[in-house]
Every structure is written in C-alpha cells, then in structure tokens.
Amino acid sequence: MPEKVVLITGATSGLGLETAKKVAKQSQDFHIIIPCRNIKKGEAVKQQIIEYSGNSNIDLLYMDLSDISSIKPFVEEFKKLNKSIYALVCNAGISRFGKNEKEITAEGFDIIFVSNHLGHFLLTKLLLPFMEKKGKIFYTSSDMHNPPPSEEDPKFEWIGVDALAHPDDKLAVSPQRYAYSKLFNLYYVYELTRRLKAEKSEILVNAFNPGLMRTHLIEGGNDQFYEFIRINVPERYGDLEKSSSAYAELIYSDDIVLSSGHFYDRSVRPCFTSPLSYNEENAKELWEKSEEYLKSF
Template sequence: MKTIIITGANSGLGFECAKNILLENPGYFIVMACRSIEKAEKSKSELIKMTKNENIAVMELNLSSLNSVRKFAENFKQAGYPPLFGIVCNAGISNSNVGVTEDGFDIVFGTNHLGHFLLTVLLLPLVEENGRITVVSSDMHNPPNGLTYRGAEELAHPASKINDIYSQSKLCNLYFTYELAGRLSEMGRKITVNAFNPGLLTDTNFHVNSTRSFSEDFMKKVADRIGYLSESGKALADMVTKPYYGENTGKYNDRGEEIPSSELSYNAENAKKLWESSVNYTKLQKNETLDGLL
C-alpha cells in the first residue's frame, strides 16, 4: 500500500482524481488534504460509496496559511499512513479572490503557489524513490493575449490588484515544477515532478463566476482549451499511477498528452529566482527538507 496526498480533493478535479485512483488501484491509500474537514468528510463518504474502497482519510490543510501547511506536514509524519508515493498539488483559487493571506502575501499567489511549494518541499524527505509530484497548472499560464512575468516580489506583495494574477500563479506552478525536477535530477533522486493542465473546466464550481464574465470573443479564442471533468480527472489519476509517467520528469501534460508549455515558462532564471524568493517567504530551513535541495 502506498499513500497519495491530493490537495482540494473534496470537489472538482481533485475529487475525480481520487475517485479514479480508488476505482482502479486498490494498492493506493488516498489522503484528502482539504481546508474544510466537514466538506471533506462528506466527500470521503461519497467516494467510499461510489468506489467500495475505504483506503482513504481526511486531513485539514489550508494552503493560504503557512502555519497550516507546516502543521499538516507534522501531522502527516505522525499519522502512520502507508509510505508516501505521490503528492498531487491540485487545490487552487481564481482571480475573483482578493486580499492577503495571514502571512501577508497575495491570496492567489499564496494559495496557488506558495502553499504548495512549502507543502511539497517539507514532505520530500518522506517521498519514496520513484515517487511522483504532480502539479496542476493551467493552459492559462499562457493566456490568449499573452503574459509578461511580473516577478515574485510584485506577485507576493502587489501594490494593487493584479488582473492576471491567476495566470501568473499558474506560470509559477510551472517554474516550480521545472526547478524542482532539475534540482532532484542533479541530486540523483528518482522522484518525478510533472505539471498537468486539465483544460478550462466549465463543469466545476471553480470557473462558475469567471465563465459568466468571459466575453463571447474570449470563449471563441479558448475553444480548444475547454476540458471535461471526467476526462481530465482520469488523465490526472493516470499521471499519478500509470508506469509510463514514472519515466519522465519536468514535463507538461495537457489532458493526457505531453506537449511543450509556453516559451516564457522555460525561463530558467525566472524559475531560480522564484525558488529563492519562495524559500525566503516560507522561512524554510535546510534541515526541514532533503539535504542539498536548498
């Protein structure tokens, strides 16, 4: 038995991913890492009923709180679950969220990037060799009208609302993916780190408010980006469990197909600086993660 942590597993893509793993892979134990224990427990009951598989547990995790992330990591270490095989960094929030985290960072940047950065790096010492880190990004890291990276400091502490903050955070997901994959490879660690694009999922509650505000012209531009929850959930589950996906690292998977991400996403200097800033923002210490990673 091996453990897979899925953030935001109580609904949407995370729920579908968990469902597919439980249905097809009795050898995995799912940890639903969710902000609301009440919602997660309800979803856990639904998953058990749907899959007839009880290899699942709920743990509290608020990605917008660095203290919550640290507490989750400590609680997981003490929980006695099967060895950690995979982490699915799935949870995220959209542009419609405004404000700052309890640590003073922009709420979207703090949740979508910084929380997952800290979670993953803290748990890396527990991940098995040949384990997998899967980061849910988005093709909106490269929006139809293009994107100019603003840099970590402006994203973390913006002077005013950043209208493209979601796209910026999804670009940060890719910088994190590629930088972590490279560092682990240099260390000789056989842990794959790959990114996943589920497409624009209009059949979830994530984009309910956003899609209503999208113009008809915009929707035409992104027609080829529309994804479907059932298909994307299955594709994400496959990335976590299928042998093929354990052979490659530092890749971008678009709903089951490995493709290049944007040219901007391969800027190694941006990725390195974001990594260094993230270490500083989260106050990570060398003794908290794999030796030689920081």
C-alpha cells in the same frame, strides 16, 4: 502488493475529487489522503469516494493552503501515520475571477500567490523526505500560464516575484494573477526537476493541464469569462471526465510517467509549454524568493 499512498490537495470538489475517485477505484492498494479546510465537508467527500470506488482506505487531515501556518501541523499529523508517499498531487487552487477586492493573507501575501504557489512550495518541501524512492509529484497547472491577449492585458511578460507576492492595487484585482500562478507551477516543476536530477534522485516531477472547466475554480460562474474563452480560444476548454481520467492514469500507472519535467495536456501525452515558462532565471528567482518568504515558517 504494498500500500500506495496518494496525497491530493483540492480533492473535495472538481478535478481533484474526480481524480481521487478514479485512483481509489483502480485498486484497493491505494490509500488516499485528502487535506481539507472543512473536515465536515471532507467526511461527505470521503463517503462519495468510498461509494464510487469501494475503497474505504481514505484519510482526511486538516490543512488550509491559504494559511501558511497550517501546513507544518498538517505534515506533523501525516508523519504520525508512518507512511511513505507514492504520489503527491498538488492540485488545489483558486482563481478569484470576478472578485474585485484586494485579498491579502495574514502573512501579508496575495491570496492567489499563497494558495496556488507558496503553500504548495512549503508542503512539497516538507513532504519530500517522505516520498517513495521512485515517487511521483504532480502539479496542476493550466494552459492559462500563457494567456490569450486582451485589451486590458495585450502582452504577458515577467514582472518579478515581489510584484506578484505583494501586488499593487491594479494587479491585486487582475485575472492576470491566476495566469502568473499557473506559470509559477511550471517554473517550480522545471526547477525542482533540475534540483532533483542534480541530487541523483529518482523522484519524478511533472505538470498536468486539465483545461478550463466549469468548476468551483471560476467563482460565481463568470459567464463573461467563459464566453471570452469560447469565442477566442475554444481549444482551451477541458472536459472533467476526460481530464480526471487522464490525470488518474498518470498517477496510478507505472508505465506512463518515466521521466520528469513534462507538461501533460488533458491526456497522458506530454507537450511543450510557452517560451516564457522555460526561463531558468525566472524559475530560480521564484525558488529563492519563496525560500526567503518562508524563513519564519
């Protein structure tokens, strides 16, 4: 069988790492490429994957999704490998739950906006020409795209892309930024699906929800946040082993994902997302604003 390249962001820990291990173990034909900010840490992760899977076909390339300027150089390095991509898994993300200071990137954007959306938007755009004809693209979203109401945020409404790319002082420390970033993932998946279908492309684009898990995503543990979820929406919990197994199966199987624009919820079965997530005008706004923000890159 020909080699199958699977590129997974956020694969140095948590869901991404466990998914990468399972895909690598499925077959020696899988070639795993892991972008990482810290190559030294990446080498340790690479060894974990090899020991678990027996598959040594693992490559590390430097990239920092929160630094837009690092993405094009990453793609240039990838091009040198002369590979096509069987599956692109845009999994990396941050929450900043428990962080109470405003964090702005060198380019002037909110760090969650860049790390969870804009970086992947650019990465996917640049890698599309290298996808296999029937390649797969997955975005790790969350059912937090439709967050439970709270006293601070009783209603989750669309406030526009600019407000989230450049949040005011109150929004800049709000956990709602994470929820909006997960909504962005769905807007992007649904909009890219429409655009690829219009071009008669056979590339498949879908989203996956692993559920809320105790991983590095919840910085500092944030037990108060977990207690809120446990009491109010216990069904939103996710199991790392089960979710990574389902995600890996979606990635490596050629018999499950046969069409685009779906949301897989902790399993290989698609389900519906929130009414707000299907708003095509909002999705178009996000796409066009993202293109505008990236003009200089």
